[in-house]
Amino acid sequence: MCSTISPDVGFTGPRPASDRRRSTTAQDLPDLEFFHVDVFTDRPLGGNGVIVFPDAASITGDLMLRLTQEMRQFESIFLGTADAAGRSPARIFTTEEELEFAGHPILGAATVLHFLHGGDAMRSTFVLAGRHVDVSTTRNDTTYTASMNQGPPRSGDPISDSQGCRGAASTQLAP
Numbered sequence: 001m002c003s004t005i006s007p008d009v010g011f012t013g014p015r016p017a018s019d020r021r022r023s024t025t026a027q028d029l030p031d032l033e034f035f036h037v038d039v040f041t042d043r044p045l046g047g048n049g050v051i052v053f054p055d056a057a058s059i060t061g062d063l064m065l066r067l068t069q070e071m072r073q074f075e076s077i078f079l080g081t082a083d084a085a086g087r088s089p090a091r092i093f094t095t096e097e098e099l100e101f102a103g104h105p106i107l108g109a110a111t112v113l114h115f116l117h118g119g120d121a122m123r124s125t126f127v128l129a130g131r132h133v134d135v136s137t138t139r140n141d142t143t144y145t146a147s148m149n150q151g152p153p154r155s156g157d158p159i160s161d162s163q164g165c166r167g168a169a170s171t172q173l174a175p
Contacts, residue, residue, distance in 0.1 A: 029063070030058060030059060032053055032055070032056065032059070032067075033053070033054060033055060034051050034052060034053045034054075034071075035051070035052045035054070035108075035112050035115075036049060036050075036051055036073075037049070037050050037051075037052055037108035037109075037111060037112060039104040039107050039108050039111075040104065042142070042143045048074075048104045049073055049074075050073060050074075050075050050076065050077060050104055050105045050108040051067075051068070051071045051073050051075075051076040051077075052076070052077050052079070052105070052108050052109050052112040053067070053076065053077070053078045053079065054079050054109070054112055054113065054116060055079065055081075056078035056079055056080065056091075057079075057080040057081045057089075059078070061091065061093075061098060064076070064078045064091060064093050064098075065093050065095075065097075065098070068093040068094065068095055069095045072095070073095075074094060074095070075092055075093065075094055075099070075102055075104070075105045076092070076093050076105070077090055077091070077092050077093075077105035077106065077108065077109045078090065078091045078092075078093070079109060079113075079126075085125075086124075086125060087125040087126070087127050087132065088109075088113070088124065088125070088126050088127065089126075089127050089128075090105075090106070090109060090126040090127065090128050091128070092105045092106075092128065100128060100129040100131070100154075101128055101129070101131060101133075101150070101154070103148070103150060106126055106128075106133055106135060106148060106150075107135065107146045107148060109124075109126065110122075110124045110126075110135035110137050110144075110146050110148070111137055111144040111146055113137075114137040114139065114144055115144070119139070120138065120139050121136070121137065121138050121139070122136070122137050123135070123136050123137075124137070131151060132151070133148055133149070133150050133151065134148060134149050135147070135148040136148075
């Protein structure tokens with residue numbers, strides 16, 4: 001898996017801290033740094049895009065949802081302050097709701113942390129809804145490679161036969 005970090009269109013490599021993109025959406029909102037990351041690709045605007053907010057400990061879930069809607073990405077990830085063990089609390093939002101887990105935002109967040117902290121390799125741990133997710137990243141020439149252990153799969157309640165038939169019918173699949 002490769003990720004390309006893009007604070008602005010076309011950016012594919014490290015950028016000095018003084019040149020990072022900052023955004024303030026209104027006077028009453030905090031100044032939040034964010035990164036556009038293309039996951040599952042080695043080129044900008046070619047993968048599964050996600051917005052990463054690396055320092056979002058001070059904002060509410062409602063504002064996280066509104067920012068995700070404003071960015072018009074399928075998902076955004078918001079990171080809190082890491083604890084003494086280096087685990088970063090994380091919250092993932094779609095334009096409609098908060099998710100307990102989603103893989104590509106976590107991979108994107110890990111590459112942003114690696115970009116910000118530097119080095120050739122890095123290990124990050126994210127905490128989402130009580131679940132710890134470990135990610136290893138490696139810096140390449142212009143991209144990052146990441147892999148994660150997301151733990152055992154979690155599934156929801158089984159659906160009834162009638163729910164399954166309605167779902168199949170809505171996609172024009174035969175039962």
